Amino acid sequence: MKILVPVKRVVDYNVKIRVKADGSGVDLNNVKMSMNPFDEIAVEEALKLKEAGKAEEVIVVSIGPDKAQETLRTGLAMGADRAILVQAEGTVEPLDVAKILKGVVEAENPELVILGKQAIDDDSNQTGQMLAALLGWGQGTFAFKVEMADGTVDVTREVDGGLQTVKLNLPTIITTDLRLNQPRYASLPNIMKAKKKPLDVKTPGDFGVEVKNRLTVLETTEPAPRKAGIKVGSVAELVDKLKNEAGAI
Template sequence: MKVLVPVKRVIDANVKPRVKADGSGVELANVKMAMNPFCEIAVEEAIRMKEAGKVEEIVAVSIGPEKAQETLRTALAMGADRAILVKTDETVEPLDVAKILKAVAEEEKPELVILGKQAIDDDANQTGQMLAALLGWSQGTFASKVELADGKATVTREVDGGLQVVELKLPAIVTTDLRLNQPRYASLPNIMKAKKKPLDLKEPGDYGVELKTRLKVLKTEEPAGRKAGVKVGSVAELVDKLKNEAGVL
């Protein structure tokens, strides 16, 4: 079985984003970048499937600038077998990402596509669902557990009411939630080996996809600062403030 794992390069989760002076977006210059945390979980899950003997090959793919090679090499160092970079310096929206991944899937013919449920930069949470619709494949979103057996994938999903278990006929799309696993750290020898592995370089045009801008950012601003708290002398005063000042009771 072959698994395709899309990964995205984003601002490191431990770095506080800064808004550009003109409010046109988030400052990306001289900012530490890393693999999207949900994508790390997807890579880890694919590796665990391979270690369990359920998967033979893991192909990582990323869509973005040339520097996204670093993200792909992280995936290779973790345990992916091959990597594909669809190079573009333009902002790629979820629908175009899904169209490119559809073309990659049709070329690579994986039986399973595992990707993060969302990216921490735009929080769109759309790519997996759009990809499933374009391919006409079954999908299991927000997965906290995935089991492969008899040509099917049993996915435990995290939903508002608790957990839901669905059975998917392969090929299928699975999007990962936080509690699916704990990603491993790549070892230094594997990091060194990953630097020497070749990457397949492509462009959106190679897959017949013309990038389109459908959304326009009007303004970006930091959230308002948190107001200072106050001390109250009694429960009655607390209730009074919650009722008459905060208006929550």
């Protein structure tokens, strides 16, 4: 079985985000970038399935600028077998990402596509669902646990009422949640080897996709600063402030 894992290059989750002076977006100059954390979990799950003998090949694919090679090489250093870069400048919205991935799926013929449920930069949470719709495949979203069987996969997912398990026929789409696994660290020798591995470079046009901007960002603002806390001298004073100042009770 072949597994395809889409990965995205995003601002590192440890970095404090800065908004551009004109409010047009996030300032990416001299900012550390890394693989989207949800996609790291997807790569880890694919590698675990390969190590368990459930898959023969893991392919990582990224859609973005030339610098996205760094993200793909991280996936290779973790243990992926091949990497595909679909070069696209600027913002590629979820629908176009799904259309491009559909083309990659049709070219590579994987039986399983595992991707993060969302990217931490836009939080759209749309690509996996759109890809499943375009391909006509089943989908197991927000995966908490994945168990492969002969021709099927059981996906346990977190829902408001607890946990729900769905059985999906292959081929299928899985999107990963945070508690599915703990991604491994890439070792230094593997990082050095990954730098020498060739990448398969494509463009959206190779898959018959014209990237379109359907959305316009009107304004980007930083969160309001958090107000400083205060100390109260008694429970009675606390209740008074909650009732008369905060309106909480």
